[in-house]
Amino acid sequence: MLIKSSDFVFSLILIFCSIAHQDGMAQRCSVADSVGNGKIISTITPFEKRSAYRFQVVFHVMFTNDDENISMIQILSQLEILNKIYDENVSSEDPNIPQEFRKLKASPNIHFCLADKDPNGQITNGVTRTKINDINIACKKFAGNKRYIMHTSLGGLDIWPPDQYINIYAINREQCNALGESVFPWDATMEDDGIIIDYRAIGFIGTAANNKPFHQGKTLVHEMGHYFGLKHLSGDHHNDCLGDDFVSDTPIQSDDYSGCPSNPQSSCGNKAMYMNYMCTVDDPCMLLFTKGQVDRMHSIIQQYRYELANHSCIDVPETSIDELFLIYNQGFYQIKNQDNKPWSGNCELIDTRGHLIWASASKQSISLSIPVFNINLHPGMYFLRISQNNSHKTFKFINFP
Numbered sequence: 001m002l003i004k005s006s007d008f009v010f011s012l013i014l015i016f017c018s019i020a021h022q023d024g025m026a027q028r029c030s031v032a033d034s035v036g037n038g039k040i041i042s043t044i045t046p047f048e049k050r051s052a053y054r055f056q057v058v059f060h061v062m063f064t065n066d067d068e069n070i071s072m073i074q075i076l077s078q079l080e081i082l083n084k085i086y087d088e089n090v091s092s093e094d095p096n097i098p099q100e101f102r103k104l105k106a107s108p109n110i111h112f113c114l115a116d117k118d119p120n121g122q123i124t125n126g127v128t129r130t131k132i133n134d135i136n137i138a139c140k141k142f143a144g145n146k147r148y149i150m151h152t153s154l155g156g157l158d159i160w161p162p163d164q165y166i167n168i169y170a171i172n173r174e175q176c177n178a179l180g181e182s183v184f185p186w187d188a189t190m191e192d193d194g195i196i197i198d199y200r201a202i203g204f205i206g207t208a209a210n211n212k213p214f215h216q217g218k219t220l221v222h223e224m225g226h227y228f229g230l231k232h233l234s235g236d237h238h239n240d241c242l243g244d245d246f247v248s249d250t251p252i253q254s255d256d257y258s259g260c261p262s263n264p265q266s267s268c269g270n271k272a273m274y275m276n277y278m279c280t281v282d283d284p285c286m287l288l289f290t291k292g293q294v295d296r297m298h299s300i301i302q303q304y305r306y307e308l309a310n311h312s313c314i315d316v317p318e319t320s321i322d323e324l325f326l327i328y329n330q331g332f333y334q335i336k337n338q339d340n341k342p343w344s345g346n347c348e349l350i351d352t353r354g355h356l357i358w359a360s361a362s363k364q365s366i367s368l369s370i371p372v373f374n375i376n377l378h379p380g381m382y383f384l385r386i387s388q389n390n391s392h393k394t395f396k397f398i399n400f401p
């Protein structure tokens, strides 16, 4: 199988990762079943401005077996989703969002990069890997709400300085009651801060690929919302309508919903915004942050996490599109370069009749994936055109059945 560019011929790299599908565990912050989104063709938007905030993240992969030791490609797929949602140029209204909520959608304007230096100043790829003996530490706590996983002396791994890095732990959370957990900014200490995610809910490749309905990397999108101070829309009052998320443009509701509800849903006399990232529906059904939520995140960052924003990998050089290649992995085509360096560019996928099948843009991201399933990519030959300023590059490839 060959992929050709106008200038070069690249061999298609097939990387096979093992897949773990867990039937029993199906809670995000409490959740259930799924429905696909159908065909979505996004449009290219120009890069408007630099992101308001940039944060460096470190993924701590805590494993007892090879399956839990998730691949770098899978971690990159998570970073791609984070940036796609948190650093999106929202230019047009999403038809999948109910009409009454469409105009409220806003981009947090926050960008995430992988840490390139560890706390000792040594070069890192932004991922640590630690073999552990006791998987039960995934959600174990002791006095003062300290988490075992965040302490080396308790069988976990000490967090990297939380005023410089966002610490994200990937671990088997089969023993826990939810796929993810986050430390609210007002609860954070220098010893306990960060996010813990089940290894099957990281990104959309590898162990996440078959983990439906939590297979699109939205668990971390939700938990990152908590990390920046957002609460569930219900304010965690499920029996009355007295809960508050302290956001003015989200409705009062007593339910955070699960599965993929049909529209409309009513709660506390309002139309419920069940498709908000801070509800607990399935991955394909989470669709928006509101302007009010973005405002709240920004003010919480100013108040609690400003130091962190000052320590980001701000000056990581971007690579040119000449260094990009296309790999096929677990049903996805990923556009990236050898060294996992960020790049920016517009991408268009065109069929042999010249029809635009899909378009997207990378804004200083490391990888960009063609969502083969969402766009229902038929077998056949395609051209992937990448543009960066005035230079272009085209890959020609065959999508086999």
Ligand SMILES: [Zn+2]
Pocket: 028, 029, 222, 226, 232
């Ligand atoms: Zn939650």
